[in-house]
Amino acid sequence: MASLTDHLADLVADVDAVLLFSPTSSFYEPFADDGTEVVVVAPDNDVDAETFVELPLPFDNVKDRIRFGIEGAMDADLLAEGDEVACVASVFDGGSDAVVRVTVDEGIHTGIYDLFANSRAEPSVIRDVFEVAIELGKKGQKGKPVGALFVVGDAGKVMNKSRPLSYNPFEKSHVHVGDPIVNVMLKEFSRLDGAFVVSDSGKIVSAYRYLEPAAEGVDIPKGLGARHMAGGAITRDTNATAIVLSESDGLVRAFKAGELVLEIDPEEY
């Protein structure tokens, strides 16, 4: 057993910080006065940790959970590029049962933590829309690349700054993103022009909206066209978040407050 114990000791040797994912109080307390920097990452700060990073969603996938925790800790200036961290998490349901050592690098910091945690719409709504965009980007529509523009949150204001291009198929419906049937509809309608408007709670308010935000002063990367310009600009005029799939380069981008905050290749997500 000596070699296993040695190996485990190596795994946590010289770390700059320990991230405890949803620890119980009895697990957390011995760490609290241990000397190393301890960060509790969880949906709520149930253990009254001094240093706490909120997980906007529970994340069943442990890799996602760890990435979000690290990104959240980077946003809070608790971790920086080059830091070595030991992440203690629960993979099964039996409490903290796994240790994962991670070297923090800027590649982990995609902007997704801020997007999920600090958008006006609910984190699960942002996630569901984001997943539709990623899936559309991976598969396209019947094998052909498609573009799509989703404007999420602050829907009343977004509707005031846009006009219909065609009849709204969601006019009298009460459907929400995340429902499997709705995802099929969103993909189907993505072949047509304009934007989808989604409320803070995930209700699909409209398809086929032509956005008419004031575009002056919006600083989006060169080479992106009208869809991205409109998506970026509407987030400066309102508190919405825009999630845009580009038909031409296949990337998914997100805009908040008029700025590009995330750029992801669906094939690598």
Ligand SMILES: Nc1ncnc2c1ncn2[C@@H]1O[C@H](COP(=O)(O)OP(=O)(O)OP(=O)(O)O)[C@@H](O)[C@H]1O
């Ligand atoms: N103001 C707008 N509001 C809603 N949708 C728009 C707006 N402007 C353009 N679009 C949609 O974006 C589509 C693509 O336009 P364009 O090629 O100029 O955008 P783009 O930013 O280059 O996006 P892509 O990378 O997908 O080509 C249009 O066919 C239209 O459906």
Ligand SMILES: [Mn+2]
């Ligand atoms: Mn284009």
